[in-house]
Amino acid sequence: MDPRKYRAAVEADYAKRAKKTAGRRAAPRVEQQPGGVKEQVATLRDKSAKLSHRQAAVRKLDESNPLAKPSAMTALLDVLSDNEDNDSLRLHCLTVLQASSFQSAAFGRYTEQYTEALRAALGAKDERLREQAMDVLVLSNDPYAQQLLINGLHDPASAVVPPDQALRMLSYNTHGEQYEILRDIAASKDEPHLRNLALQALAVDSSSANTFASIAADRDDDPDARTTSAVALKSLAPERFKDLAERVIADDDDDDAVRAAMLTALSGTSAKASRPLVREAQRIVESDATEELRAAAGSYLQRHDDANQ
Amino acid sequence: MHAPNDIDVDAVVERVQREPARRHELIALLDENAPLYQGRGAVVSGWIRAWLMAKFGEVGLPPEALPLVVEVLENDLEPRAVAAAALASRGMVAPSAEIVAALLTALRNLRGRDEPVDLETRDITLPTRTTTTAGLELLAALRWQPAADARTAEAIEAIDHEWPDAWNPRVGRALADTVLALRTRTPATLELVPALLSPQKPYVHTALPVGTANNLESVIVEDQSGARLPLRQYLSRSETVVAFFYTRCQNPNKCSTTITKLAELRRELTKTSPMTQIAAFTYDPGYDLPERLLRYGADRGLKFSDTVRMFRTVVGQPELQSFFALHVGYNGSIVNRHGIELFLVDADLTVSRTWSRVRWQVNDVVDAINSAR
Numbered sequence: 001m002d003p004r005k006y007r008a009a010v011e012a013d014y015a016k017r018a019k020k021t022a023g024r025r026a027a028p029r030v031e032q033q034p035g036g037v038k039e040q041v042a043t044l045r046d047k048s049a050k051l052s053h054r055q056a057a058v059r060k061l062d063e064s065n066p067l068a069k070p071s072a073m074t075a076l077l078d079v080l081s082d083n084e085d086n087d088s089l090r091l092h093c094l095t096v097l098q099a100s101s102f103q104s105a106a107f108g109r110y111t112e113q114y115t116e117a118l119r120a121a122l123g124a125k126d127e128r129l130r131e132q133a134m135d136v137l138v139l140s141n142d143p144y145a146q147q148l149l150i151n152g153l154h155d156p157a158s159a160v161v162p163p164d165q166a167l168r169m170l171s172y173n174t175h176g177e178q179y180e181i182l183r184d185i186a187a188s189k190d191e192p193h194l195r196n197l198a199l200q201a202l203a204v205d206s207s208s209a210n211t212f213a214s215i216a217a218d219r220d221d222d223p224d225a226r227t228t229s230a231v232a233l234k235s236l237a238p239e240r241f242k243d244l245a246e247r248v249i250a251d252d253d254d255d256d257a258v259r260a261a262m263l264t265a266l267s268g269t270s271a272k273a274s275r276p277l278v279r280e281a282q283r284i285v286e287s288d289a290t291e292e293l294r295a296a297a298g299s300y301l302q303r304h305d306d307a308n309q
Numbered sequence: 310m311h312a313p314n315d316i317d318v319d320a321v322v323e324r325v326q327r328e329p330a331r332r333h334e335l336i337a338l339l340d341e342n343a344p345l346y347q348g349r350g351a352v353v354s355g356w357i358r359a360w361l362m363a364k365f366g367e368v369g370l371p372p373e374a375l376p377l378v379v380e381v382l383e384n385d386l387e388p389r390a391v392a393a394a395a396l397a398s399r400g401m402v403a404p405s406a407e408i409v410a411a412l413l414t415a416l417r418n419l420r421g422r423d424e425p426v427d428l429e430t431r432d433i434t435l436p437t438r439t440t441t442t443a444g445l446e447l448l449a450a451l452r453w454q455p456a457a458d459a460r461t462a463e464a465i466e467a468i469d470h471e472w473p474d475a476w477n478p479r480v481g482r483a484l485a486d487t488v489l490a491l492r493t494r495t496p497a498t499l500e501l502v503p504a505l506l507s508p509q510k511p512y513v514h515t516a517l518p519v520g521t522a523n524n525l526e527s528v529i530v531e532d533q534s535g536a537r538l539p540l541r542q543y544l545s546r547s548e549t550v551v552a553f554f555y556t557r558c559q560n561p562n563k564c565s566t567t568i569t570k571l572a573e574l575r576r577e578l579t580k581t582s583p584m585t586q587i588a589a590f591t592y593d594p595g596y597d598l599p600e601r602l603l604r605y606g607a608d609r610g611l612k613f614s615d616t617v618r619m620f621r622t623v624v625g626q627p628e629l630q631s632f633f634a635l636h637v638g639y640n641g642s643i644v645n646r647h648g649i650e651l652f653l654v655d656a657d658l659t660v661s662r663t664w665s666r667v668r669w670q671v672n673d674v675v676d677a678i679n680s681a682r
Binding site: 104105106107108109110111112113115116141143144146147173174175176177178179204205206207208209236238 | 349350351352353356420421422423424425433442472474475476477478479480481557559593595596598640641642643644645
């Protein structure tokens with residue numbers, strides 16, 4: 001038999017039975033509202049009520065465990081979904097819903113509506129609400145939200161959140177789609193702050209080790225980008241980082257902040273100190289290098305004083 | 310966003326929809342290492358794979374594709390993938406206790422995770438037309454599956470009672486309706502199944518050699534202690550259970566479980582087959598450095614020894630992948646999707662047994678090793 005015909009027959013059979021059972025399921029889930037909740041829900045839903053009263057209603061619902069009251073949860077979700085409603089009130093609803101979502105078993109029945117409401121909130125006028133909604137969605141690996149972030153980086157005019165926030169959120173998911181755009185941003189030196197965020201997000205990508213080694217070694221590059229790259233290289237290729245760091249630390253003409261960062265990173269490893277590096281650190285401590293670099297050298301010596309003796 | 314292969318994929322799907330007898334063509338597109346997933350992230354590749362898998366619900370599910378569907382139902386936690394597998398299972402017009410069990414496992418795994426899903430579009434950037442959820446699809450598949458019966462109804466009821474608030478009202482109602490429908494399922498419903506195709510027996514255990522020893526000639530590996538050696542040198546010492554994993558896997562049902570079970574397997578083999586070696590290879594050799602391997606194994610109870618090791622390839626990852634025909638895809642250096650796979654490799658480097666896309670059981674592996682003697 002054709003699967004489609006078979007499915008149609010079984011579903012027709014099911015539909016006939018389902019009619020008979022309609023309403024049976026709802027019975028045990030009739031809500032038991034304690035006094036006041038009904039009024040708070042009505043106030044929250046009433047767009048003609050004063051904003052302060054509606055905010056107070058959200059506070060009271062929050063205090064009364066809204067998860068136990070379906071009408072309260074539905075009202076909070078409806079307000080969050082409504083792009084015509086007040087954004088600060090919607091943000092308040094989102095905060096309450098987010099707190100409720102930590103009770104994952106009980107919240108499960110609202111997950112579907114919550115996702116829809118969050119997606120709707122991405123169209124809010126208020127940037128804080130958009131950011132908060134996006135943050136929650138991206139944390140749950142929502143594909144729609146992740147795609148919006150990437151689109152926004154390609155086309156800032158359509159971005160839901162600012163590019164620095166987008167980069168921060170994209171880094172939540174190491175299995176995401178973002179690597180191509182991250183590499184593009186990391187290759188451009190026009191916006192050092194964004195570049196640095198992109199480098200941080202790329203730190204999980206082992207195929208970027210060459211990029212990190214090249215930036216960290218380049219004396220003409222931005223010190224922040226070099227420091228970020230050095231730390232990333234240490235995570236992805238510790239031996240390679242060690243060789244590079246020893247060269248940079250020994251170079252008095254290099255940037256002292258970068259040298260200090262590399263010394264500090266080497267201090268944090270469990271590997272035994274190398275004697276040449278110990279000698280270098282001793283030399284730096286007694287030199288007229290910046291205080292930051294001398295302090296890093298001192299810490300290194302303290303940490304590895306076994307090799308020092 | 311469109312890779313060059315997307316148009317070809319659309320063409321295959323249209324062809325299969327026109328001529329369902331060609332549905333086998335979809336199977337190759339579902340392999341994790343298919344070109345259409347290369348260079349895509351986990352979300353987009355998962356999206357496309359689910360869209361493809363759902364087509365089996367329409368064109369019929371060939372027995373060869375059943376392990377792909379069961380693997381998702383048993384192990385995946387992503388609602389869209391689960392919904393697609395549930396829909397695909399409805400393409401098989403035959404009673405299958407294996408599918409019923411997998412659907413129930415998926416329903417358990419889904420508690421608190423159900424989401425609206427859209428299986429209509431391949432392109433993630435298009436607006437979604439959500440009409441269903443993974444929970445609704447699982448229940449529809451259970452109602453549809455001829456092997457589901459009153460015992461299935463009891464199992465669904467137990468899931469519902471254990472997590473009564475885990476479902477949205479729509480799914481809650483469908484749960485109750487499904488329980489009732491299965492409990493009172495009449496012979497007439499079962500009669501709808503044509504003179505029935507014999508119950509399908511999917512390949513849960515195969516013994517396919519997947520590569521030649523020459524493939525491994527140049528492969529150099531590094532173990533969790535940092536020791537490097539030619540892979541052939543290790544494998545040719547004795548028969549070896551070979552597993553694959555990576556430390557950044559986000560699905561606790563896959564890599565973390567694999568290593569935990571390897572630890573259990575090691576305990577069993579110590580008693581019954583102490584010469585058998587264990588080798589767990591990472592899919593992610595660029596990131597899984599020795600320290601990470603050591604920590605990951607130790608945290609899951611794996612006791613390392615000369616014959617129990619975790620490895621990353623230093624040279625020859627493509628050769629290793631090709632030898633075992635691994636079900637793994639990459640976005641650059643990042644794994645975007647992988648199957649569950651375990652192999653028994655003899656000392657002459659032939660693969661004598663494969664457990665692919667199944668939750669392998671420690672006892673089965675021990676029995677296979679002992680029966681090979």
